[in-house]
Amino acid sequence: MVDDHPANLLALEAILEPLGQRLVKASSGPEALRWLLREDFALILLDVQMPGVDGFETARLIRQRQRTRYTPIIFLTATNRDEAHLVHGYAMGAADYVVKPFHPDVLRWKVEAFVALYRQQQRLQQQEAALWERERHILERQSELRFRRLVDSMPQLVWALLVDGTISYANRGWLDYAGLTPEQGRRWEEYQRCVHPEDLPRVRKAWDASLHTGRPLEQEYRLRRARDGEYRWFLARTLPERDEEGRIVGWISTATDIDDARRAVETLQAASEAKDMFLTMAAHELRTPLQAARSYAHLAKVKAGEQVEPGLERALTGVHRSVNRMARLVENLMDVGRLQRGELHLEPGEVDLTALLREVVEHFQPLTEGQRIELDVPRGLVLHADRDRLDQVFTNLVANALRYSPGEAHLRLTAREEAGQVHVEVTDRGLGIPPGQLEHVFERFSRAHGISYGGLGLGLAISRGIVEQHGGRIWAESPGRAGQGSTFHVVLPGAPRQSDAASG
Template sequence: MRAPEQPTFHAPVLLVDDNAANLLALEAVLEPLGQRLVRAMSGPEALRWLLQEEFAVILLDVQMPGVDGFETARLIRQRQRTRFTPIIFLTAHSRDEAHLVHGYAMGAADYVVKPFHPDVLRWKVEAFVGLYLEQQRLQQHESTLWERERRMLEQQGELRFRRMVDTMPQFVWELLVDGSIGYANRGWLDYAGLTPEQGRQWKDTLRCLHPEDVPALRSAWQKAQNEGRPLERECRLRRSEGDYRWFLTRTIPERDERGQLAGWVSTATDIDDARHAVETLRAASEAKDMFLTMAAHELRTPLQAARSFAHLATVRAGDTLPQGMDKALHGLHRSVNRMAKLVENLLDVGRIQRGELHLRPSMLDVSSLLREVAEHFEPLPDGQRIELDAPEGLVVPGDRERLDQVFTNLVSNALRYSPEGGRIRLAAREEAGRVHVEVVDHGLGIPGGKLEHIFERFSRAHGISYGGLGLGLSIARGIVERHGGRIWAESPGGEGSGSTFHVVLPGEPGAPAR
């Protein structure tokens, strides 16, 4: 193996003299050195050259019109870059001691008196050129050592990084700019039973992907490449044993300091167990919903029969009911109605879950609707009252029966959770083409930890103490959202602080609620 060729250095030499014949003579003397010779016919021209590049030595004539050699040398020494550049003064004066002292004070490294011996001048310049070239070689050697050390550190860092990546439970791929695989970690190779060479081949990698997932993943990857955007997909990867497991794959672009695409990093995380757990929970939830729906349907018939028999008994008995029997029948009728309401709630939850809650919309007056809701609860127990603050003319498109169900539920809750009595406020106002309804109470309030869950099925802010199945607010949310609206609650959370429920409905068909 041949050693790498050493770079060839050339030392630029600056020749400064206002006489062209003198410059020609200097070039003839120094040409055998084989270095680059640069002419300057004045001090300012020499300074311009020094702004552009670095010189091994400067041959500077002392006697020049305008800016002489001494002044030029002084300006050269003022610049940090040229402070130590060797200067050989060329002078026709004798070696007067005062003259020499002044020259050295201006920064001269040497003096040559005209007429000079060509060999002497060439030897002096050659000495400075040799020092310059040696300095360049040392700098190059130092740079080479630094570059070698940097590469070695990079290689060691990359080796440590890949060793760390090989121990990760996730699969990791490093992709080049064109999408080809540059590296696959040990976890993937062991899982798929591939060699490192096979792990860098797309054809071998794609064989481990479930055939049903290939078209969608290929299309999504092509789009991500074209747009330079991250990609996240779920897919099935085959193990070396032959079975498939579900993985979440993420691919993100890597960019250099200029923001240009430099490659891609892709990972795959095993989600098979979690996915099966979710599917099991979903199946259990669907089975539970199906059971509740079927049970509710089965309960409807006997409840209707019980309600009819109680009513029939009341009508036939007339005024001949034994003492206390009328009260018993009234209690039976009330209990049957409550049970029927619970059954209807269960059926509504099922309809909302299946997206089968059908509306019969019409243009309805919100003030009239809220007035009817308030009348549902009359007469109220002592100490409780409902105040209505809803101007006429607030019209929304909606199913009157279903919206009545929403506001009746909210007012019922407000009364139920105000055991000490107090004022329930029903207020409505127009807001930028929408109608905003508030139901405000001063009762128990909603604990802070429960506020974000109260609209979930079977959720009860105060446990079982106040009855109910915890379905009313869930149904209310489903109905409001089916109308294209929003529902939410606010409460400071302290006992006696009360709650405010907000319902926002579009004021015209298709207008979204904010």
């Protein structure tokens, strides 16, 4: 009730008190607006003629707020009964217009009608809210049912856990696999009975750590299958569920059967180990007869003397070359075995890398017609490394570059210092490395161009092992097109000394 005359407010209070409603009195438009900021009202009785902010302006301000836009307003006035004045009042948002003096019962009936309408609206809103809440619960139950059906159809084993680790749900996959009832599937002791005894301590320890830290968990362990009692390997992942504030409210855990894949990997590993064992044993057995053949070939050439016939000399030279090639292959097989077992030992010392690279280039002299090796290395590059093993690395790289650069091969061997390291590059203009092979060329028995160019595919694997054992890196770059060749990079740690640069 808004009126600037206290007597009028008392009169309104007396008329409306029999309705049993809470009545709030305001002596001005601004005071009424303050009440409306704090509370909702069923009806506003608003006097038109008030000093300052009159009834029309107060109504306009009330209608501007979303919260009070539809609150009914009855204007009370003792003046301006003409039609234009009434129209203006309704335009300002009046629900009704009462002209003083008015009959008390009439006003009371009008107010009672608006109060009844307000209560009915409240009941409708409450019913709507109740219906919406019920619908929400139905939708949630349907969603949960669909979720459980989906989870039950998954091949993975799935558990939902409370924040303390208590199992609240286990899917049909787990119940069928372990032969448990839904009630048993929620018991930790039943779950633990299915874990392989050798894996159980490790599983418990990892799970306790995740509960303590809140971190995701991933581990492999064996679970017993109820149908035949077989233990199969599973990959289990457990993730925390968090609320909007980041607090853990539960856990979701899944287990995926990886037994067949794991057994396949173990079979391949066993086959690979058997192959490595065979190659190592074969290399050991071949070393002695090859050494003997090399000695006999050398002895025959010595005994033949300088008067040996050209045909016999070519034969002896060919035998000696073939024996040396076989000996190198055997040594490569031996080195691969040592790398696999971690038994390739280094004998580090001071190495003049400049001199070493010059010797590598000289080793391949004389080259065939049209082939040449350009050497660009500064003087005084010194490393602390195993000289023989580095010689093996760079010899392998140059030999490969020549092998895959048919015709007029042009190789470039460069070295430079880089922040306390030495960077060596071997660049050719040969066949290049096909796309998709760059990441495989350093694997054992890998040959980017098949068997057409010979070799066992061990040189780069051995080179990588030697470089990495020195604490360095080796990699290859290639556009993959013939004529654009490849570049092999070797970066080795050290404290090189740099003097005047020279080209060779």
